[in-house]
Amino acid sequence: MFILESVSHQIITYVLEFCKILLNIVIKIKTTKMKKIVLLLTLFFSLATMAQKELPTVDLMTLDGATTTIQEAINKDGVTIVSLWATWCVPCIKELDAISDIYDEWVEETGVSLIAVSVDDSRTVKRVKPLINGKGWEYEILLDTNNDLKRALGASSVPLTIVIKDNKIVYRHSGYNPGAEYELYEKVKEYSSK
Numbered sequence: 001m002f003i004l005e006s007v008s009h010q011i012i013t014y015v016l017e018f019c020k021i022l023l024n025i026v027i028k029i030k031t032t033k034m035k036k037i038v039l040l041l042t043l044f045f046s047l048a049t050m051a052q053k054e055l056p057t058v059d060l061m062t063l064d065g066a067t068t069t070i071q072e073a074i075n076k077d078g079v080t081i082v083s084l085w086a087t088w089c090v091p092c093i094k095e096l097d098a099i100s101d102i103y104d105e106w107v108e109e110t111g112v113s114l115i116a117v118s119v120d121d122s123r124t125v126k127r128v129k130p131l132i133n134g135k136g137w138e139y140e141i142l143l144d145t146n147n148d149l150k151r152a153l154g155a156s157s158v159p160l161t162i163v164i165k166d167n168k169i170v171y172r173h174s175g176y177n178p179g180a181e182y183e184l185y186e187k188v189k190e191y192s193s194k
């Protein structure tokens with residue numbers, strides 16, 4: 001089984017280590033002014049690690065051209081997977097194909113829904129519909145041609161997969177390796193039972 005760590009988890013770990021170092025420095029500092037500066041930096045970095053738990057509100061487009069938001073599209077009563085992908089991204093397509101093979105079973109067992117948000121820009125967005133039709137994916141497809149959601153989530157690359165429960169991001173993973181869909185499903189089951 002592949003053990004994959006969420007990029008978000010790694011960042012939080014590094015920031016918390018950095019905060020511990022800053023706190024140790026504060027203890028050794030003699031002047032009050034310097035202590036305040038270091039404490040403010042520690043507070044800033046601590047808040048930054050927690051900032052992305054809330055689901056951002058940005059406008060997205062449906063394949064029919066209607067405007068929607070991710071909040072309107074998510075499964076209100078359960079768990080939703082949101083996958084940021086692009087037609088030019090081979091790992092993205094491999095991940096969505098792998099999930100597609102077992103998606104019906106996931107829905108039956110957990111009630112999960114998946115929203116595939118294409119981050120193709122205005123030059124490549126015309127490839128989305130033909131790709132979807134050829135693949136036969138049964139996911140809801142939304143378009144983020146301006147990369148507003150991608151930016152709001154702080155995603156530097158795709159694929160980015162997040163799990164949402166109660167309008168909060170409870171899991172985040174960047175990249176794809178074969179078998180990662182099973183780790184994702186374990187997270188879905190974990191949060192479906194809560």
